[in-house]
Amino acid sequence: MTSTRVGEYFLEKGLISESDISLALSFQKTHPTYLGEILFKLGKIPETELLQYLSKQFNVQYITSEKLEKMAVMNPSDVIPLKMAMDKNIFPLKYSINNYRLTLLTYEPQNLVLFDELKILLNGVQSVVPVVATSNVIKALILKQYNNDISAFDRLVRNSVSVNHNMFANETIISLDNPNDIEIANRIQDIASMDDDKVRQEGRETFSMIVNQAELSGTKVDVTAVTTSMMSNMPSWAREQGNQLIELLRIFSNLLDVASNGDSYFAHSQRVAILCKEIGEAIHLSEVEIYDLTIAAYLHDVGKKLHLTALDIKNQTNTDKMKSYSQIVTKLFADVQLSKLALNCLENMYETYNGQGFPRNLKLNEIPVGSLILLLANTYDFMTRISGVAPKEALQQLKETMFFSDRILNALEETQQISEIDSSLKKITSIVISQKKFDLDDIADKFSRVNIEVIKAKTIEKAAQIIKEEKDRLSFILCDIDMTDTAITPLRLLAAIKHKKEISEIPFYLFSQYSVDKNTTIAANALKVSGIFANYHPVEMTRKIADEIRKKI
Numbered sequence: 001m002t003s004t005r006v007g008e009y010f011l012e013k014g015l016i017s018e019s020d021i022s023l024a025l026s027f028q029k030t031h032p033t034y035l036g037e038i039l040f041k042l043g044k045i046p047e048t049e050l051l052q053y054l055s056k057q058f059n060v061q062y063i064t065s066e067k068l069e070k071m072a073v074m075n076p077s078d079v080i081p082l083k084m085a086m087d088k089n090i091f092p093l094k095y096s097i098n099n100y101r102l103t104l105l106t107y108e109p110q111n112l113v114l115f116d117e118l119k120i121l122l123n124g125v126q127s128v129v130p131v132v133a134t135s136n137v138i139k140a141l142i143l144k145q146y147n148n149d150i151s152a153f154d155r156l157v158r159n160s161v162s163v164n165h166n167m168f169a170n171e172t173i174i175s176l177d178n179p180n181d182i183e184i185a186n187r188i189q190d191i192a193s194m195d196d197d198k199v200r201q202e203g204r205e206t207f208s209m210i211v212n213q214a215e216l217s218g219t220k221v222d223v224t225a226v227t228t229s230m231m232s233n234m235p236s237w238a239r240e241q242g243n244q245l246i247e248l249l250r251i252f253s254n255l256l257d258v259a260s261n262g263d264s265y266f267a268h269s270q271r272v273a274i275l276c277k278e279i280g281e282a283i284h285l286s287e288v289e290i291y292d293l294t295i296a297a298y299l300h301d302v303g304k305k306l307h308l309t310a311l312d313i314k315n316q317t318n319t320d321k322m323k324s325y326s327q328i329v330t331k332l333f334a335d336v337q338l339s340k341l342a343l344n345c346l347e348n349m350y351e352t353y354n355g356q357g358f359p360r361n362l363k364l365n366e367i368p369v370g371s372l373i374l375l376l377a378n379t380y381d382f383m384t385r386i387s388g389v390a391p392k393e394a395l396q397q398l399k400e401t402m403f404f405s406d407r408i409l410n411a412l413e414e415t416q417q418i419s420e421i422d423s424s425l426k427k428i429t430s431i432v433i434s435q436k437k438f439d440l441d442d443i444a445d446k447f448s449r450v451n452i453e454v455i456k457a458k459t460i461e462k463a464a465q466i467i468k469e470e471k472d473r474l475s476f477i478l479c480d481i482d483m484t485d486t487a488i489t490p491l492r493l494l495a496a497i498k499h500k501k502e503i504s505e506i507p508f509y510l511f512s513q514y515s516v517d518k519n520t521t522i523a524a525n526a527l528k529v530s531g532i533f534a535n536y537h538p539v540e541m542t543r544k545i546a547d548e549i550r551k552k553i
Contacts, residue, residue: 006035009053016044037107037135047134054132058109065137068105069153074145080122082146088114089138091145093131100126107135120340121288268307268381270438273297275377275415276370278539282411285369292341293370299342300349300374302332307386309379310403313350313357322350326359345370349378352403369408376404376412391416415539416449425451428549429473432456433463433490434480439513443478446542452549460488464496467503475549476507476530481516491520494527507552509545511536 007021016039024038031038040050051062076085079092079102094103102125108114115128133141136156143152276297280290301307308325312318329346338346348362348371355363357375376398383394395413398404430447432454434440444454455470457463460483467474477497479490488496490510498504507530510516516534524532530548533541 006039006053010039010045010049013049015046015049020044033135034107040134041136047137050134051132054109058130058132060109060130060132062132063105065134065140065153065157068133068137068141069144069157071141071145076142076145082142084121085142085146086139089135089142090114091138091141095125100124101129102127103129103131105133105138105141106130107133107138123288123291268386269298269301271381271385271442272300272374272377274442274538275381275412276373278415278537279373279377279408279411280370282415283369283407289341289370292339293345293373295338296342296345296349296370296374297377299333299338300346300378307378307382308350309382310352310375310398310401311379311383313352313403314401319358323359326350341368341370344368345374347371349374351375352401353405354402357403372404373408376408380412380416425550426553427451427453428475428553429453429455429470430476430478431463431466431470431474432478433460433483433493434458435483436480439480442538443542446538447546450542450546452546460486460490460493464488464493467497467506471503471506474506475553476509476545478509478511478545481510481512481520481532482514491523491527494524494529498527507549509533511541 007016007024010016011018011021020039020042024035024042024044027038027042028035036045036050036053039045040047047065051064054060055062076092079095080090085091089107091105092102093105095101096103102118102122104115104118106114109130109132115130118128119125137153140152140156143149143156273294276293277290280293285293308318308322312322326347326349329343333343333346345368348360348368351357351360351362351367351371352375353363353367353372355361357367379398380394383389383397384391389397395409398412399409428451430452432440432443432447434443435458437458440454440456440458444456447454452475455466455474457466460479463477463479467477479493481490483490494508494510497506497508509531510524510529511533513536514534516532521532531545533544
């Protein structure tokens with residue numbers, strides 16, 4: 001749709017004059033947006049005329065402001081987060097689980113780039129059906145549906161018509177010769193100087209009311225800069241599908257044993273995936289980015305016979321292997337249908353912040369942040385878990401490479417609690433029960449940072465024997481609720497402990513990498529469990545338990 005055709009269409013219908021087109025084109029030079037939107041905002045064409053034109057031009061349906069204002073209250077944040085809706089000025093009218101189709105209200109029905117982005121950024125969306133409305137109407141609908149702002153349509157739709165007509169009655173739109181225009185310019189300057197994000201947003205909305213110029217975001221998105229928790233606002237079934245995919249990858253990687261110094265492929269990729277997730281959360285990546293980074297972490301060693309790390313880049317070893325792997329990633333996963341974010345992480349995981357990486361010598365912000373996190377997590381795990389380098393020494397060596405930004409290095413140090421063990425803390429003893437070797441090792445490692453010794457038990461029967469023998473030393477018990485193939489369940493162990501006077505006061509915690517069903521939670525609480533960590537986060541769980549126990553002793 002070109003500006004000339006829009007102007008000619010309404011000119012032929014007798015709705016506007018040549019001077020109206022000139023005025024709109026003049027305004028468009030300093031306020032880039034669609035000519036039809038400008039003519040509508042100037043009060044030159046009715047809303048229905050603009051919508052009917054767009055509907056015919058792009059073969060889409062349209063909805064008027066009157067119908068949208070009367071729309072029943074929905075839960076749009078279940079599909080699209082508020083920030084994304086505001087930034088892109090879009091609203092989800094309907095989401096179909098059966099065919100993964102999103103019916104989207106937009107003022108840009110021709111913006112195919114936007115629709116492709118949404119299919120990447122919104123998990124579970126495979127097709128987008130646009131429905132057109134004017135930009136101010138969509139903004140009002142967003143404020144009303146997301147924020148319960150019942151006056152939004154009055155401010156942004158009805159009142160704006162009279163404001164448009166008065167403000168743009170001549171070609172000198174903001175000449176600064178008019179006292180009103182000077183006042184507008186002053187308010188614009190005030191808005192630009194605001195520091196608080198919320199106040200600035202309110203200022204922008206106020207400015208939109210004054211000059212009725214919707215703020216349009218670009219159609220190109222830097223996916224590494226997305227910070228909204230998009231996936232967390234998707235329907236629960238979509239998150240469950242994502243969790244199932246990750247679980248399948250865990251099982252798949254466990255079947256592959258590309259051993260290095262006795263370290264299984266599963267254990268390494270599992271640790272790298274969790275570390276990537278922790279660093280991503282620490283620097284406030286979106287859940288979509290974290291999800292795709294986790295997928296990339298599970299797959300980062302597929303097709304390799306060696307653990308290739310930042311140390312190889314520093315020492316200039318295995319460079320040919322790194323180059324070749326980076327170049328075949330797309331072909332390697334051609335039939336897997338990985339997201340572009342995950343592929344970018346894998347393709348660029350040997351690039352470095354200072355431009356000494358492979359294969360393209362990218363540097364600084366040219367590199368996807370997920371790729372740098374993946375290289376950092378992979379190298380740190382190789383150094384500390386496979387090569388036996390002390391965490392603090394490993395961090396120092398990683399800093400000296402100049403391969404990583406301070407932002408992610410600080411996140412690594414924070415999440416892994418990389419510091420000398422505080423000798424002033426009294427050493428206490430605990431028992432951790434789990435069939436998963438990785439969980440035992442990972443939890444024990446994190447407790448060791450706060451001077452807590454962990455006795456590991458892979459079976460409940462073994463744990464029961466240890467508790468009996470070490471009851472005087474134990475400060476708490478932590479048990480994986482997902483224990484299988486055992487005659488004694490975690491809840492039966494908890495019940496037995498609470499019924500034996502000499503050990504009943506030992507704090508007992510349960511954890512699970514999954515959600516915990518209601519009946520289990522009720523039963524555990526009835527038995528006076530000290531805490532339940534569902535979908536547990538290793539660092540948060542160990543910190544909380546350590547803090548609670550040290551307050552009691």
